[in-house]
Amino acid sequence: MSSETRQTVELDIERDFPADCVYVDVLLSRALRRGRASRLLRNQMVVFAADVAMGPANDRYLYDPAAICQTIEVLEGKGGRDITKGPSRFTKGPLRGLEYKHFFQASFMAQNLLNESRKAGPGAIYRKLIRRHGSYAAVDGRRLTQEDLGLITEAFVTDSFERRAAQRAKGPRWGLTGEHLVFARTADGMRYLFVAPHTSAEAELVASARACIADFPALKDVAPGIA
Template sequence: MTGFGITDEDIKSFTTSNAGLCGIDTSRLSRFLLAQLTSAWKHRTINTFAVTDVIQQLEGRSPLPSMTAKPRQFKGDALRGLWKVHFFDARFLGRNILNEWSMFSSKSNKFEKLCARIAAEEEEAPSRVGWQGRLAHAFVMEGYRQRAAKQKLTGEWLIFGVHEQINIYLSICTHSNGPEQDREIYDALFALCGDEFPDVFAQQTG
């Protein structure tokens, strides 16, 4: 626990008092995931409800619609059989907005069309904030709303396994950059969670 800056008492406090885990069987959350969430909660590095809300949705306990892509299995050989789902936190907002307007694509003219539309609207009905404020508002607010409506908000991964139709939640994790990193992620998960949930990993090798 030293690497997380937490104690066993911290984990107990988080597990028993956090509203995001209400009704959730925490025995199906790995000790490693609970340590990650407790550390995030204690040190305020991410909003833990961003993760627990996803778990509530996967368990069918939340009436709120998901704003991220549906859960899906990994395709690469190293992580094949395990599942991933995105969770969204405010710190990922900028990336999602840039993605929505295809700012990294030289083939897209979405941003140019937005600028042209804002210029036309400003000319027709000048605003108090000017075209700059109008553009900034549309860029951020429309970008976020459109991304969420399409269930394309991206963030980091919550990785889980499924054994006998029951979800076993293993870890939150940054995106992989390819097969080599997939293998590193699998090896780390196996080392950290393999003894706790051997049936999940038996499915990967068996």
């Protein structure tokens, strides 16, 4: 039999990751306009910048601080193309009143391509080959060349990604999927609270939101259920 020894290590963010603190603070200063980031979100981003994963041992996650800030810039109205789903509201339970927006990073590419390929089916590949060769008859039964393989890859990867990203123009229910940046709208601007996997239990999200009340007391009015 084997046993596993687990240790809890207490980190001092400012002491242990000084360069990452500076990096994240610069990112946030560039991304924010009227909004503010909680201490929790800032520290999450510092830990990620230091290449330290978070979460339980069997479900660790590591997010890109620049990707989080890209979504913050969209929410702040600072420009940039909006390609991800949301914002969406929590409509029930203690989180009601808060919102979340998907943020995207390279590691989420595979799931998005899988989702889009399921939706588009093999027709996307055939249409690509037909545009190149002129007709279905010219494609059907054709021996694939290196060029054809390149076209198939382009249809499956590049075209699928661009098509899914462009769908965001239809509305907040469309676009690339990712993980969640949870935030609140207040009279003084956006309050960015924390990031979390979409699989997080409600109790975990509530605990994270509650921890942000110290920074933003107005959260008790926006989402009374977390107080």
